[in-house]
Amino acid sequence: MKVTDTIAAISTSAGNSGIGIVRVSGDEAVEIVDKIFQSNKKGKKLRNVKSHTVHYGYIVDGQTILDQVLVIVMKNPHSYTGEDTVEIDCHGGMLILQKVLELVIKNGAKAAAPGEFTKRAFLNGRLDLSQAEAVMDVINSSNDFALSSSMSQLKGGVSEKIKEIRSDIIYHIAFIESALDDPEHISLDGYDKEISHMLEKNTTKIKRLLDTFDNGRIMKEGIHTVILGKPNAGKSSLLNLMLGEERAIVTDIEGTTRDTLEENINFNGLSLKIIDTAGIRNTEDKVEQIGVNKAKEIANQADLIIYVVDGSRKIDENDLEILQLIKDKQFIVLLNKSDMDMVADFDDIKDLPKEDVIEFSAKQGMGMDKLEERIRDMFYSGRVTYNDQIYITNARHKEALENSYQSLLKVKESVEAMMPEDFYSIDLMDAYEQLGLIIGESVEDDLVEEIFSKFCMGK
Ligand code: GDP
Numbered sequence: 001m002k003v004t005d006t007i008a009a010i011s012t013s014a015g016n017s018g019i020g021i022v023r024v025s026g027d028e029a030v031e032i033v034d035k036i037f038q039s040n041k042k043g044k045k046l047r048n049v050k051s052h053t054v055h056y057g058y059i060v061d062g063q064t065i066l067d068q069v070l071v072i073v074m075k076n077p078h079s080y081t082g083e084d085t086v087e088i089d090c091h092g093g094m095l096i097l098q099k100v101l102e103l104v105i106k107n108g109a110k111a112a113a114p115g116e117f118t119k120r121a122f123l124n125g126r127l128d129l130s131q132a133e134a135v136m137d138v139i140n141s142s143n144d145f146a147l148s149s150s151m152s153q154l155k156g157g158v159s160e161k162i163k164e165i166r167s168d169i170i171y172h173i174a175f176i177e178s179a180l181d182d183p184e185h186i187s188l189d190g191y192d193k194e195i196s197h198m199l200e201k202n203t204t205k206i207k208r209l210l211d212t213f214d215n216g217r218i219m220k221e222g223i224h225t226v227i228l229g230k231p232n233a234g235k236s237s238l239l240n241l242m243l244g245e246e247r248a249i250v251t252d253i254e255g256t257t258r259d260t261l262e263e264n265i266n267f268n269g270l271s272l273k274i275i276d277t278a279g280i281r282n283t284e285d286k287v288e289q290i291g292v293n294k295a296k297e298i299a300n301q302a303d304l305i306i307y308v309v310d311g312s313r314k315i316d317e318n319d320l321e322i323l324q325l326i327k328d329k330q331f332i333v334l335l336n337k338s339d340m341d342m343v344a345d346f347d348d349i350k351d352l353p354k355e356d357v358i359e360f361s362a363k364q365g366m367g368m369d370k371l372e373e374r375i376r377d378m379f380y381s382g383r384v385t386y387n388d389q390i391y392i393t394n395a396r397h398k399e400a401l402e403n404s405y406q407s408l409l410k411v412k413e414s415v416e417a418m419m420p421e422d423f424y425s426i427d428l429m430d431a432y433e434q435l436g437l438i439i440g441e442s443v444e445d446d447l448v449e450e451i452f453s454k455f456c457m458g459k
Helices: 029-036 094-106 116-123 129-140 144-154 158-181 190-221 235-244 286-301 317-327 368-382 395-416 422-439 443-451
Strands: 005-012 019-025 037-039 052-059 066-072 085-091 223-229 248-252 262-268 272-275 304-310 331-336 357-359
Touching: 005 094, 005 116, 019 029, 019 116, 029 037, 029 052, 029 094, 052 129, 066 094, 066 368, 094 272, 116 129, 116 443, 129 144, 129 158, 129 422, 129 443, 144 158, 144 190, 144 262, 158 190, 158 422, 190 223, 190 272, 190 395, 190 443, 223 235, 223 286, 235 262, 235 272, 235 331, 272 357, 272 368, 304 368, 331 368, 357 368, 395 422
Parallel strands: 223 272, 223 304, 304 331, 331 357
Antiparallel strands: 005 019, 019 085, 037 052, 052 066, 066 085, 248 262, 262 272
16 A cells, blocks of 8 residues: 655654654655755755755745754655655754644645554555564563563564464465365375374464463563552552662553552562552551452452561461462562561461561561562563563464464364365464464554554654
C-alpha cells in the first residue's frame, strides 16, 4: 500500500530542551520544507541536495525568521519510514517547535497521528509488525533487560524464529497439496513419519518461546510483588525504605484495576512492581479487613509475596493462617523490628525454609542487602541472559503462539488417528496464519490501527 500524504510532528519530547526535532515524511516532504527554509548559502534548494546531508539555515514565515536550524534530508527508501523524510533540528523550545510545526502544516503537511511514522515504516516494509512493536518497547524500556530484549526484537530476533517455523509449515502445506493434485508423481507413502518429525520439532520450538514469556514479563515489567502483614508490622516502613533508597528510581502509575496503585522500584538492576492492592500505606487493619479470601486472591496474582511479621510481638493465628496461604508461592518472610527484643515465637515458623526468613529492621535498614540478594536468587539467577536467547514479552505474540501450538497439536492428533492428509492442511494453515499475525502478515487493518494508536506522538 502506498501512502502519499505528507505528515509532520514534533518528534522530541514535550517541554523545553536543548534541541527539538520536527519530522516531516512523505512525497512532498522536501518540497514543503523548501518553501520555508532559507539556506545560509544563497540559492541552495533542498530538492537539489543529496540524500543524508545536513543543511544550515533559517525557517522563515514570509519575512519573519522563526528559528535557526539544521535540516537533515533523507530520500526514500533510505529513511525510517521508507519515504522522503526531512528532519528540522530546531532550538528546543515548545513555542518554537509548535510554530515550526504549524508552518509546515500550513504549507501542505498533515499532522501525524501517534505512531504514524512507524506505521508507515511497517506499511512500506521497512519493519515487520513485531519489529514495529519493539520500537515502542525500546522507548518505554525501564531496565537493562527490557532494553536488551526489545532491541533484539527490533533487530528481528523474534521475526526470524517465527519465519523459520512458518517456512517449515508452508513447505508441508504445499507438499500435501501437490501430492493430492498429482498422486502419480508425488507419493505420500511414509509421509506421516516426516510430518510427525516436523510437528515435534516445531511444537518444541514454540513451547520454548512460550516458556520465555513469564521470565520475559518479569524482566520487562518487574517482579509483581505484594507486601502483606498485620497492622503495625512495618509494611509502610519497608515500602518507604525501598522507595527511599538513594539509588531507587520510582515511578507511580495507575494500575489496571481501580484502587490499585502500582509502584515501580528499580535498584541495582532489580526491578519490582509493588502492587499496593492491600492499601499498605493505609494504617487501617488491612489484612483483617481484606480478609483471607482477598489475601489469597492477591497472593495468586503476585510473583512474590513479602510477608512482614512484627518480631516484637507474638506470632498469632492470623499470621499462621496467612503463612499457610502463601506457602506454595514464592515468598519471603521478614521478621521485622529485630532492633527490639524479639518475642515472636520462632518455633511457629521453623518449618519454613531458612533462606526464606530474614531478620529485618525497617527502622535501621537492616537486612535490606539480604532481601535484595534473596530476590535476586529467586528471580534472576541465570535468567538475565544477554546472549541470543529470544524472549517473548508481548501478550499479543504469546496468544498467537499458543493458538498456533494448539493447531499443530490438532495436526498431530490427525496424524495419529491416521486421518487422510487433506485434514492436516486446515490446521497447518491455521498455525501458519496465527504465526503470521506476529510479524504482521495478513493482519486486519483495525488491529494495525489499534497497535499503532498506542504509540507516542512523533514516532
Ligand atoms: P504497617 O501498619 O504494617 O504499615 O506498619 P508501619 O510501617 O506503619 O509501622 C508501624 C510502627 O512500627 C511505626 O511506629 C514504625 O515506626 C514502627 N516500626 C516499623 N519498623 C520498625 C523496626 O524495624 N523497628 C522498630 N523499632 N520500629 C519499627
